[in-house]
Amino acid sequence: MKFIAQSNITELLRALAAQAEVWAPRGLRGSGGAVMFERWRDDDQLDLEHFTSLSAKDLILPRTEKLFGFSYVFGGAPTGDASGSAPTGCLPGGRETIEIESAEPAPRTVLFGSRACDAKALTVLDALFNPPEGEAYGDPQYVGRRSTLSVITVACTTCDAACFCSSFENGTAEKAGSDLLLYPVEGGFLAEAVTDKGREIMSASGAGSGLVLFEESDQQLPKLAVTTIIDGLEGLEKQLPVIFEDLDFWQAITANCTSCGFCTYSCPTCHCFDIHDEMRGDREGERLRSWDACMFYLYTQETSGHNPRPTLAHRYRNRINHKFSYYPANQGKILCTGCGRCIRGCPVGLDIRAVLKAAADRAAADGKASDQAPGVNVNENDGQ
C-alpha cells in the first residue's frame, strides 16, 4: 500500500493548491476555539484532531450562493410622465429590460481532512440534487460544484461520545463519497485511492516539486474506531408516521429546545434553502440561495398569515420525519450519517439518539407499529 509521511502533507497540499482551491480543517483563534473547514493557506495549522463545528457542505451547498445577478435597464423617452424627470420604475409605456448575469462556474476544489461521515453525506445529498442522468432533474449549481470537487478523507481511528456512524452499515470504514482515503499510521498515512480522481491525486501530486510524496509501505492498516451504535434506524421510516399526530410526544421531546437552527446548519445532510433577491439600490440586484432551517417559525410562514407548523413541536417533528422517514421513502437514503455535530453543538444538550429511541418506543407503545419493525436501541460505546 502507498504511504505518505506526515512531513509531506504540506507538500501535498501545496501541490493541490497550485491547481485547485484547497479546503482543510483549521483551528481558529479568538473565543470558543471552533474548528472549521476553511480555504487552506500555506502557513495554516491543520487541526485533524478535533471535530469541525460545521460539516463540509458549504463546498457543495454554500451558505449563500449567487444564482444570478440582474439589472433593470431603462431606455427611450419617458412617456406619461409630464415632469420629464428620470424614470424611477416601471413606467407606463416606457421600455424596460432586465439583464441577467450568470453565476461564476464552480472552481476546482479539494476537500482535505474530511471524515467518512462528511464524505458519505455527499452521496446522501446526491440522491436529491445529483440523481443519475434521466431519472430526475439535477440541480445545476450543485452538480457543477460536485463534479469539480475531490475529497480526501482521513479515516477515524478515534471517535467521541457524540459519534454514532457505526449505526450505519460501514461505519468508520465507509468509503462512499471519498476519492482518496488516508489511514493514520506511525509517521504518516497509508493511502487508498477510491476513485479515478483519487488515483490522479496520488500520481500527480509530487510532480511539481520533484518530491515523491507517496511511497510503497508494508505497514498494516490501523484499527478503526467503533462508535455508539443505534440499532433499528431503518425501522423509523414506518414507525414515525404512526406517531405523527401524537403532538404531546413531540411537545415533550422539544420542551427544552429553544428553536435555534444550529442542528440543521451543522448537519452535513440538511439542505433546505431559501431563495431571495437582494437589491443594491433600485436597479441592480442578485438572486441568492441561502441556507434555511426548518426549526425557524418563518420557514413555513405563508403570505396569507397561516403557518402550517406553528409550534416548535410541529417543526421538530418535521425535522425528524424528513431525516428518518420522508427522505428514505423518497430518495432511498437516511438523511443522517451519525456525525454527531447536532449533539455536540446543541445549546441545551438535546441528543437526537435519545429522541429516536423515544420515538420508536412511543410508536411501539401505540401498538400500531410494533409488528412492523424492531425498536431503536442505543448501545453505548465511548470509542477508542
Next chain:
Amino acid sequence: MIDAIKNLLNEAELVLGWTATGAGGVAVPARFQTATEAEEAVFNSTCVHNLAVHLPRLKEMVVGIVAKPCDQRSVVELIAEHEVDADRVKVIEVDCQSMVDVKAVWRRFGFGATIEDNGPMLRINDEEVERNGLLLNKCHSCEDRNPALYDEIAAMSEKRGGAAGAGYHHLREQFDAMNIAERRAFWEEQYTRCIRCYACREACPMCYCRDVCIMQTREPHWIGGEVNAREAEMMQLIRVNHLAGRCTGCGECERACPMGIPLMLLMEEQNQIVEEMFGYRAGTDPEKKPPLLTFDIKADTWNKKNE
C-alpha cells in the same frame, strides 16, 4: 433541591430545573410536573443554562424556576418589562459556586468527559483539575451573589463564594489594546463564522420578540438574507442596541453560540455605559423602569455629563 421542587409543585404547574441526563452526565434543562419527576432534579456546576428564557413562552401558567442569582436578574427584568407576571413566577434560589464552561472542558478532555464537583476542584474523567481555569467567563466577575428575589431557598452554604479574582471577558484586555483598524479586523474575522442560526437570540431571555425579529423579517428589510460577515455584524449591532439597558449579562448568547463569537465583549461594554449614564443595572429591581422604556429625556436617572 428535590424537596424544594416538590414543595413548589403544590402551587406551580411545572418547575423548570435540571436533570443530569446530558452527555457525560452533565446537566440539561428539564421540566418537572410531578413529585416523581422531581426526584431526578440536580444542581451542580454544569447547570449553565439560564432557564428564564422559557418564561415568556409559559405565560399562561404558574411556573416555578430554579434560578442562579444571575438567572434571577433575567426574571426580575422580565417582570420589570411586564413580559411576565410576578405572581405567576416562583423562584427557587440555589447557592451557585460558579459554573463550568462545559464546552471548554470538552475541548480539552473530549466530548462527553464527566465533570464532577469536588470543592475547589473539579473531577474530570477521574482527574483532579483546578476549577478556576475552566469557569464560564461571567463567573469571574460575578456581582450577583445576593439574589434579588426568591420563594424557596434550596441550598445555602455559609460562604457564598464563586470564582476568585474579578475580571471581565477573557478577551477584554487583548481587545482594549487594539487600535480601531485592528478592532475592525478582529470583528470581521469573528463575524465570518456566523451562520445565522440565531442561537444567540433564542438563548436570550430578553429576546422575546422571537418570530418577528428584525434579523429575519422581509418587512422591513433592514438586514439582507445573505449569510456573511457584513449582515452578521448588522444583526448583532441591532441586537445589542435593542438590549441596551435590558441585558442582565447572563452570557447565554455567547455560551449558546456554536461558532464561538465573543458576543459578551459587546454586551459588557454597553452594560457599563448604561450603568454610567442612567445608573441602571438591568434585572436588579422589578419596580424600576428600564431607561430606554421611559422615552423621557429629562429622566432623573440620566447622567447628563455628555450633554
